[in-house]
Amino acid sequence: AQKITQTQPGMFVQEKEAVTLDCTYDTSDPSYGLFWYKQPSSGEMIFLIYQGSYDQQNATEGRYSLNFQKARKSANLVISASQLGDSAMYFCAMSLTNTGNQFYFGTGTSLTVIP
Amino acid sequence: EADIYQTPRYLVIGTGKKITLECSQTMGHDKMYWYQQDPGMELHLIHYSYGVNSTEKGDLSSESTVSRIRTEHFPLTLESARPSHTSQYLCASSGTRDRWGTTEAFFGQGTRLTVV
Numbered sequence: 001a002q003k004i005t006q007t008q009p010g011m012f013v014q015e016k017e018a019v020t021l022d023c024t025y026d027t028s029d030p031s032y033g034l035f036w037y038k039q040p041s042s043g044e045m046i047f048l049i050y051q052g053s054y055d056q057q058n059a060t061e062g063r064y065s066l067n068f069q070k071a072r073k074s075a076n077l078v079i080s081a082s083q084l085g086d087s088a089m090y091f092c093a094m095s096l097t098n099t100g101n102q103f104y105f106g107t108g109t110s111l112t113v114i115p
Numbered sequence: 116e117a118d119i120y121q122t123p124r125y126l127v128i129g130t131g132k133k134i135t136l137e138c139s140q141t142m143g144h145d146k147m148y149w150y151q152q153d154p155g156m157e158l159h160l161i162h163y164s165y166g167v168n169s170t171e172k173g174d175l176s177s178e179s180t181v182s183r184i185r186t187e188h189f190p191l192t193l194e195s196a197r198p199s200h201t202s203q204y205l206c207a208s209s210g211t212r213d214r215w216g217t218t219e220a221f222f223g224q225g226t227r228l229t230v231v
Contacts, residue, residue, distance in 0.1 A: 033216050043203055045222035052216055089155060093220070101146060101209065101217035107157040 003027060004092050006106035013082045014114050020067070021077040021109045023092030031097040034075040036066065039089040039108075048090075051075060082113045118142050121206050121223035128196055128230055136191045136226045138206030147189040148220065150205040151175060158205065164189060196230040203227050 005024045013019035025034065036048040051059045051066045059066040067076040079086055092106040119140040128134055140147065145166045150158040160173030164183040178200070179193050189208075193200055207220040 031216065035219050043225045045205060047219045050219055091158065095217045097216065102163065103148065103220050105158045110155065
């Protein structure tokens with residue numbers, strides 16, 4: 001069963017605008033971590049932000065914030081003030097404690113920032 | 116800055132050749148992973164390890180094999196390369212964040228393999 005779902009294959013955003021990339025997850029494990037990665041065309045995976053299942057507050061890292069809604073099992077990434085360099089693939093991932101902290105990745109969202 | 120290294124970055128090789136993709140990390144992480152990814156597509160876990168002498172196959176069936184003789188080293192071997200093995204291979208490692216959880220996965224820069 002798909003544990004991480006990203007329903008937006010492609011997104012466009014105007015430069016300097018904010019954009020939300022959707023991610024929903026499926027687990028009954030009370031202990032898990034949620035992660036977002038950026039993958040530019042060069043291929044490397046760049047870690048952006050982390051949210052633990054026990055964290056009370058939404059995570060923020062610079063222009064990135066994670067909108068964590070535990071009851072809805074969603075962990076959307078918000079990028080504020082988009083820049084041209086934000087154009088890339090974005091992957092949502094989850095690690096589960098009861099499976100030895102394996103990482104499960106979504107199918108990704110391709111973001112294009114328009115000048 | 117992540118201290119995980121993959122070599123080579125690019126490899127073009129003929130069908131039937133044996134190849135080994137190298138992956139090393141200097142962070143002392145117990146957990147290491149190999150993912151296969153076609154351009155613009157999702158990552159598929161092909162192998163993982165929880166420590167020395169511990170290796171498991173991932174969700175995606177792969178003809179490759181791995182070994183974990185040292186904590187820092189997790190090489191992937193293809194005994195006989197085929198064109199269907201053409202892909203990007205990403206190595207990653209992760210540590211322990213707290214009592215329950217894991218750090219993020221730190222990724223190497225990847226190896227782009229082309230089998231002709």
